[in-house]
Amino acid sequence: MNIPFKKLHGAGNDFIIIKYDSYPYEKKFNDLAVKSCHRRFGIGADGLMIVAASKEADFKMYYYNSDGSRANMCGNGIRCFAKFVYDEGLVKAKNFTIETLAGIKTVEILEKNGSVYAVSVNMGKMTLEPKKIPVKAEGAKDFINRTIKIEDKEFLVSTVLMGVPHTVIFTDELDMNIVKKFGPIIEKHGFFPEGTNVNFAKIVDEAHIEVRTWERGAGYTLACGTGVTSVCGVAHLLNLAGDTLLVSTEGGTLKITVMENQLMIMEGPAEDICYGVYVFNNIL
Numbered sequence: 001m002n003i004p005f006k007k008l009h010g011a012g013n014d015f016i017i018i019k020y021d022s023y024p025y026e027k028k029f030n031d032l033a034v035k036s037c038h039r040r041f042g043i044g045a046d047g048l049m050i051v052a053a054s055k056e057a058d059f060k061m062y063y064y065n066s067d068g069s070r071a072n073m074c075g076n077g078i079r080c081f082a083k084f085v086y087d088e089g090l091v092k093a094k095n096f097t098i099e100t101l102a103g104i105k106t107v108e109i110l111e112k113n114g115s116v117y118a119v120s121v122n123m124g125k126m127t128l129e130p131k132k133i134p135v136k137a138e139g140a141k142d143f144i145n146r147t148i149k150i151e152d153k154e155f156l157v158s159t160v161l162m163g164v165p166h167t168v169i170f171t172d173e174l175d176m177n178i179v180k181k182f183g184p185i186i187e188k189h190g191f192f193p194e195g196t197n198v199n200f201a202k203i204v205d206e207a208h209i210e211v212r213t214w215e216r217g218a219g220y221t222l223a224c225g226t227g228v229t230s231v232c233g234v235a236h237l238l239n240l241a242g243d244t245l246l247v248s249t250e251g252g253t254l255k256i257t258v259m260e261n262q263l264m265i266m267e268g269p270a271e272d273i274c275y276g277v278y279v280f281n282n283i284l
């Protein structure tokens with residue numbers, strides 16, 4: 001089957017985007033994600049998004065990780081999704097809404113000299129309630145500053161829901177050996193019945209944080225939008241950082257603003273990589 005696609009990235013977090021009409025088989029989207037995201041046998045990407053019609057918003061976004069699991073939300077992905085629908089002429093306005101499994105998000109296209117240079121997204125509020133995240137924390141009102149022991153190492157973790165579950169670990173030094181060794185172990189730790197994304201964060205100063213994320217369902221990625229937003233939310237909550245933050249990831253910089261009402265606004269890049277036709281066969 002021949003499926004037209006575009007590939008975009010947001011700070012190095014890369015995505016394949018297709019229209020629902022090109023492949024209207026919802027039950028098989030996870031299979032399509034596994035195969036098309038494969039970096040040897042497919043196009044290669046961290047995730048797959050499908051653009052569909054919505055009854056409640058201007059568009060509906062389906063998001064799948066490269067391992068085929070569906071996720072409620074993707075911060076870098078939604079910016080790429082917004083640029084895609086705008087560039088394709090599917091929407092004329094620069095402000096519009098996108099339905100996700102984490103609710104309806106409002107996006108704004110930021111354009112200079114006729115081309116999109118960034119997208120701003122109202123990410124909503126972070127949720128601390130253990131049941132909603134979900135995280136096992138009997139009777140507790142949150143899962144902030146808890147200790148997880150793995151082998152001989154202890155991690156001080158805070159877990160929140162920013163559309164998807166995120167665990168934040170502040171550290172003085174970002175060590176990729178630690179990220180890649182303990183990220184996958186914490187992702188599947190018994191505390192988290194649906195798994196968790198894992199963010200290691202170094203506070204540079206109150207306006208600047210560096211983050212490395214191990215993503216649930218995709219492994220280490222060059223940036224994670226919901227992850228960066230969660231890190232800023234937790235840093236703000238613990239009085240470790242201010243309201244306006246620049247966050248460096250390996251793939252680029254995102255700007256996060258924590259509003260007075262605790263809503264979080266994320267601004268960051270969305271860039272085209274290529275477009276073409278994916279020749280989808282079912283052999284991997």
Ligand SMILES: N[C@@H](CCC[C@H](N)C(=O)O)C(=O)O
Nearest residue numbers: 071074075076164224225226
């Ligand atoms: N890359 C994303 C998050 C994608 C979903 C995540 N891996 C999950 O399963 O929770 C982002 O930019 O937010």
